[in-house]
Amino acid sequence: MREVAVIGCGMTKFGELWALSIRDIFVEAALKAVDDAKVDHIDSMYVGSMTPGLFVGQEHIGALMADYLGTSPIPAVRVESACCSGGMAFRLGFFEIASGHSDIVLAGGVEKMTDGADVTYALAAAADQEYEVYNGITFPGLYAMIAMKHMHDYGTTKEQLAQVAVKNHANGTLNPYAQYQREITLEQAVNAAPVAYPLGLLDCSPVTDGAASIVLCAADKAKKYTDKPVKIIGSGQASDTLALHARRDICTLDSTVYAAKMAYKQANITPTDVDFAEVHDCFTIAEICAIEDLGFVKKGEGGSAVENKITTLDGSLPVNTSGGLKSKGHPVGATGVAQMVEITQQLRGEAGKRQVKNANIGLAHNVGGSGATCVVHILEAD
């Protein structure tokens, strides 16, 4: 396999983008990435998007985005694996270059969630429609059941969950692209309106419009375009049962464990070598499970790790320096690519006020549904 590097990145502001359509935001992010990469052509493109059909009634968006980006007739395809559609688009772009088939590939992600669709229904389509959703479960409900079991088995507290939200909002104040650039207090987070007990409103990531884009290039050609290529040194992916109830352990996302193992092995590193991480905090409990399942802390110690400030911007392992899904926003199909934008900016030393000191190796963790799909990438500064 050839080595592959990120040579350009771009994203839109995340938020409620009333004036912009799904094609507007995809093209805006893609043009920023292409401009950043200084390339004059791309060989093909992957568009991560969870459910544009339910959100805006538009399918076939691979070709649509190539059309409006002005890149037809190059190959373009939409990639779907629920909330990790973006990370998966990135992985497929990586493979296309690693295989030697193409030299320059654009991996983008997009979701337009505020055009009036029933968002709860659309997101629930990532769960088991006949055996979970039929009986009244919601996405917050699934993660709430993980949280309840985690609290029961390991003594994790509602305050520890809330601290994830407080930390990610603090990071979000330093990210000009974040949906919520304001701090919240522990008290606000703990006392927020209940959504699915034990999770309250401030334990949940928001409904967001947004797009992000990455330009990938064969590593041996990357220096032609940039002085600071960022190498992909590990890529892993795994699947698990679609229904949460059928899992080996409710509190462990085995797909994360397997995907991480695959990525660490390829990168030839251990979790202690990772300098910072972007993890899939669709709900606060998800960040606690993620840092455990990625091997940063032991199972059951995620809550106390957050409480002890290990994962803050100046902690020993900064997590979600971008603000995470919680504060940066979670346009589902764009999220995995936006994580790559943050990792790239950090590894280039271009993250401004939220720059992690001595950032050399960054990890991105993107989850589909309640954990039926997971994709993990490890990137290294050149």
Next chain:
Amino acid sequence: MKSNVARFWREIPQRYNLMGNKCGSCERVFFPPREACPYCRRKSIGKMKDFKLNGKGIIVTYSIIHAGPEDFEEQIPYTIAIIKLDEGPQLTAQIVDCDINDVKIGMKVESTFRRIQEDGYIGAIYYGYKFKPVR
């Protein structure tokens, strides 16, 4: 759920009678039924036999839903749980006939046949299993 009724009636054996199946190779029980056993794989082909579950189990974890999907809005707040059945499989169902504050992890429950949701005033009424405490 706004679908053709066939989508509902083809699941009736599972939803009304908790019909699962059992792998003839390793004896594991599945709900809903599977065409192949994920443990025995090709050894299980042709050996999956219908198996009716007795509907008794314990609560593994639960949540109280305060912001529900449109079809369940009238029922808010309601308790939903993952239940481990005596024969091994786990499933997701509402907990009823019990104060939401009394639900606990480890509580013994049994299945009960109930209305789950309805398709407006003139559409189909969808039934299935909910669970209640064993008294």
